[in-house]
Amino acid sequence: MTSLAARLARPEILDLKPFDIAAEANAAFGADAIKLDANENPYPPLSSGPLAAAINRYPEPQPHRLRASMAALYGVEPDALVVTRGADDAIDMLVRAFCRPGIDAIAITAPTFTAYEHFARLQGARVIEVPLAKNFDFSADGFVAALTHQADVKLAFICSPNNPTGNEVDPALVLQVAAALPQTIIVLDEAYLDFSDTPSLAVEAAKRANLVVLKTLSKAFGLAGARIGCAIANPELVAIAARALPPYPLPSPSVEAAMATLAPARQAIHQDRIARIKAERDRLAGLLVASPIVKSVRNGGGNFLFLQVEDAEALASKLRALGIRVRFRPNAAPGAVRLTIGTEAENDVALSAFGVRNQSRPVRRAELARDTKETKIAVAVNLDRSLPRRVMTGIPFYDHMLDQVAAHGDFSLVLSCDGDLEIDAHHSIEDCAIALGSALSQALGERRGIGRFGFALPMDEAEAQVLIDLSGRPFSRFDGKFEASHIGAYPTEMTEHVFRSFSDSMRSAIHVRVEGGNDHHKTEACFKAFGRALRQAIRPEADSDMLPSTKGIL
Incomplete structure (x- = not known):
């Protein structure tokens, strides 16, 4: 049956x-194969940096590792997903694969994302609004009633959350339409679904004959410039649609x-960023209601x-003068x-352009990634x-212990590490301390x-004393000694090393003295006291612009 x-x-x-x-060549031969099959230059380009590695070679048409990672992210099998250059490319691929010029049509809601109509017109397909x-x-x-008697409607696009409204x-309504x-x-x-509480239909799309879900890494994952997205559907539909793609659609630097x-190690930070964007969206929505020029706000x-x-x-003239770009949608x-939604600082500037006074203090926050051959760490702090x-x-x-530092320091901490624990804990403990100290220094x-x-x-x-000078x-x-070699998988000898790493990466003087009988208590007292010392040292004072130094510089 067809x-x-x-x-x-x-x-x-x-x-x-x-x-x-040779799409399967990497699987058949391995990454170290001698590649004499694709007329490539055997010498790498005269450029530097990790993304320049192997750029003289053509990428896989559907990179196996990336396809597997995205499939795991969305809960489907790799053969139910085709990686594209952003979700826009997936839209273009579907229209070119299924719509005959001058004969077939797509259906869209109105107002919605303009790319659906754009790629249909480019292909010569009709557009039903x-x-x-x-x-x-x-x-x-209403959507079904409008399309029931329309001939040759190959694709019907639904955007959720809808862009721009x-x-x-x-999801039950989408399945009803299907x-x-x-x-x-x-x-x-589903380009914006990461910022929503609505469940995804990705898993359902992989099982159904006539449902495709579009995803992108541009929004929630901050990769708009890399152009990475995908279409998720049943494997046969995916395979047919992918024929409309060029032979090497994905640049190697984008894949990496x-x-x-x-x-x-990055996922916890992404979730924290999404939560921050949603919180800022709610904050702006509440404040913009008071704007003298805003008639309505849809959040x-x-x-x-x-x-x-x-x-x-x-408003457009005022925003141009301030260098603020927004999207005007008079057709909607x-x-x-x-x-x-931008950063807190960007949002505050936008609020002023809309005539909203906002006296919020600048947020002391930092995010960073630290990758070595031994560890991959991502950390975010908000003081x-x-x-x-x-x-x-x-x-x-x-x-x-690190949770104790943040709890007693009264600051937000999201930290994840993928380290070489199969060797021992040393690298992970040291590098996490360096990464956290660096993030605290940036936030300050x-x-x-x-x-x-x-x-x-x-x-x-036990008694611990921690003196700190930022x-x-x-x-x-x-000053302190431990009798036990380990507490669980944690080597007690690393405690002194952790505080030295904090000192170096935070650019701070840290003096620790601990004594007592129980090594668990002594170690925990050190970290708790450090958190309490940080709490005092980072606490804002009355004069937010005062530099706590007679030198005029720290």
Whole structure:
């Protein structure tokens, strides 16, 4: 029995044979094979940096590692996913694979993402617009009714959350449309779903004959410049649609950037960033209601707000003068503006342009990644928030100690490490301390308006004293001895080393003295006292611009 994808595909696509470019060569020969098959230059380019490695070689048409990583991310098998140059490329691929010029049509809601119409027009396909219901909500019954008697509608696009209005579409409504239109491929664009609470239909798409889900790493994962996305569907549909792709669609640097971004050690930071963007979206939505020029604010499920303003031309002129770019969407609604959520500082500038006064203190935050041959670490700290706190080093006792530092220091810490624990814990412990200290130093910035100094702490029979000076000058002193070699998988000899690493990476003087009878208590007292010392030293003082030094510099 012929599948729906085979029946809907253009005859020219079905007649195409897959590119014979040794797609399975890496699996058959391994990465170290002598490559004399693709007429490549055997010498690498005269450029430097990790992304320049092997760039003289053609990339895999569908990079095995990246395809597997993205499939795991979305909960499907690799053969149900085709990697594309962003979700835009997936849209173009589908239209070219299934729509015959001058004959076939696509269906879209209105207003929605303009790329659907663009690629259809480019292919010579008709475009059927179905207006959204009141308040820009999606009506499954209305969508089906509008398309039931339309001939040759090959693709029907639904965007959830919708761009530009932010409306989320109930997955049950999408499945209702797919069931009612069994001869049409329903394409659900989930580009912004990471910022929503709506569940994905990726797993469902891999099982159904007429459902495709689009994903992108541009939004939630910060890879807009790398252009990495995918289409998820049943394996046969994926294989047919992929014939419309060029032979080597994905640049090697983009593949490597995506692989680094999707590393397990990075995921906690991505989730923290998403939470921050959602919190900022809610903050701006609440403040913009008070703007004298804003008529309405729609706070949906994306990383943006949909506004309607009184005088769009005047606002555009003002924003140009301030160097602020937004997206005006007059075709969506009168005075419509799509405002992307930026950093806190960028958002505060935007608020002022909309006539909203905001006296928030600059947030002291830092994020960094530290990759070596031994460890891959990602860390985020926020000195002005207590939560979240998530530490995953692979060493449970060390997780507990770093969590104690953040808890008693009263700051948010998200840290994850993928280290060579099969050798021992040394590299992971040391590198996590260096990464955390560096992040704290970055978050402190010029170190204005802080207490600078800080703490003695008893814990049962143990006593720890930690003296700290956020002076900009590293110096470490540790007085204390441990009888036990390990606490769990944590070597006690690393405790002194951890505080030296903190001192060096934070550019601070740290003096630690500990005594007692129980090594667990002594070690924990050191970390808790360090957190308490940090709490005093980083606490904002009355004069936020005061530099705590008579030298005028730290």
